[in-house]
Amino acid sequence: MAHLEGQERAEYVQAMFGRIAGRYDLMNRLMTFGQDVRWRRYVIAQAQLPPHGHMLDIATGTGDIAHEGLRQVPGLHAIGGDFTLQMMQAGKRYPERQPIMWTAADTLALPFPDNSFDAVTSGFLMRNVIDVPQAFREQLRVTRPGGHVVVLESSPPKRNLLQPFIKIHLNYVIPTLGRLITGEADAYRYLPSTTQRFQNPDALAATMRDLGFVNVHYKLFMFGTIAIHVGQKPS
Numbered sequence: 415m416a417h418l419e420g421q422e423r424a425e426y427v428q429a430m431f432g433r434i435a436g437r438y439d440l441m442n443r444l445m446t447f448g449q450d451v452r453w454r455r456y457v458i459a460q461a462q463l464p465p466h467g468h469m470l471d472i473a474t475g476t477g478d479i480a481h482e483g484l485r486q487v488p489g490l491h492a493i494g495g496d497f498t499l500q501m502m503q504a505g506k507r508y509p510e511r512q513p514i515m516w517t518a519a520d521t522l523a524l525p526f527p528d529n530s531f532d533a534v535t536s537g538f539l540m541r542n543v544i545d546v547p548q549a550f551r552e553q554l555r556v557t558r559p560g561g562h563v564v565v566l567e568s569s570p571p572k573r574n575l576l577q578p579f580i581k582i583h584l585n586y587v588i589p590t591l592g593r594l595i596t597g598e599a600d601a602y603r604y605l606p607s608t609t610q611r612f613q614n615p616d617a618l619a620a621t622m623r624d625l626g627f628v629n630v631h632y633k634l635f636m637f638g639t640i641a642i643h644v645g646q647k648p649s
Contacts, residue, residue: 427542430601431475432500437596439476439504444595445588449636453566454482454537456633460564460644461533463487470495470531470556472521473539476505479566480514483535493531495519524552531557537566541612550625557647563627565643567618568609572638580639584609615641 434441442450457479463469466489471480474494483492494514496502502516519525521536522545534553543549553563571580585603592602613621615632618641622630627645634641 428498430598430604431498434592434596434598434601435476435498435500435504438501439478441592441595441602442478444591446636446640449640450478453635453640453642454479455486456635456642457535457537457564457566458482458486460642461535461562463490463533465489467491467532468530469493470524470526470534472496472519472524472534472536472553473542474505474514474516475501475537477502477508477511477514477516478505479535479537481508481511484513491515493517495521495524497521521549522552524556526556528555529558531561533557533562533564535564535566538568540565540567540618541608546613546618546621547625550622550627554626554645554647559647560649561647563622563645563647565618565645567641567643568612569615569634569639569641570610570612576637580637581610609639615643618643 463483465487467487468491469483470493472495474480474496477494480492480494483490492514494502495517497518497520499518505511506516521539521543534557540546540549557563571577589599589602593599615634619630619632622643622645628648629646632641632643
């Protein structure tokens with residue numbers, strides 16, 4: 415599971431998300447106590463999309479972030495890309511998400527020309543990719559000069575008084591919910607384990623700066639277990 419590397423890990427992640435697609439949104443609400451709605455609103459606010467602009471939400475899943483973009487930005491052209499077709503099929507069942515332009519896309523080799531989008535967003539993508547710098551390079555490439563890349567991602571629990579309780583939630587509560595709601599306890603053991611193995615927010619911000627992003631910053635949510643990073647493509 416979390417120890418897998420390379421193509422083997424990519425194939426595992428793709429199959430895993432395919433299995434949990436039907437209950438993915440429900441699990442997100444339960445795991446986060448509904449806070450994921452607030453995070454998506456913040457993502458779109460940070461994207462600074464102009465009216466009638468163009469947005470790519472990569473690893474869009476069921477299209478939650480892309481839909482929030484459509485809700486906030488008049489006339490937005492929102493593309494939702496993912497390499498797990500079952501997730502996008504689950505998203506298409508929501509009538510309000512019909513305006514999303516869905517497309518099969520691999521975050522490591524995006525099928526779009528340079529400078530295509532005013533903003534690129536993602537939610538819970540980076541801890542699952544096999545090459546984080548390459549994913550960022552592709553997002554930077556397809557973003558227009560002056561545009562923003564906004565990354566919603568989980569972060570390892572900080573060492574403080576809350577850490578034991580957060581680990582109980584990650585390692586026991588979430589897998590139990592996953593088994594009860596989706597029948598896929600393994601998937602919901604994998605997701606918390608990748609959270610705990612992933613880069614801390616400062617390290618992820620440093621990666622973005624090293625790759626050429628400017629004005630990089632982040633904000634923490636949910637006792638520091640969620641970070642939203644923002645970077646800008648140089649004008």
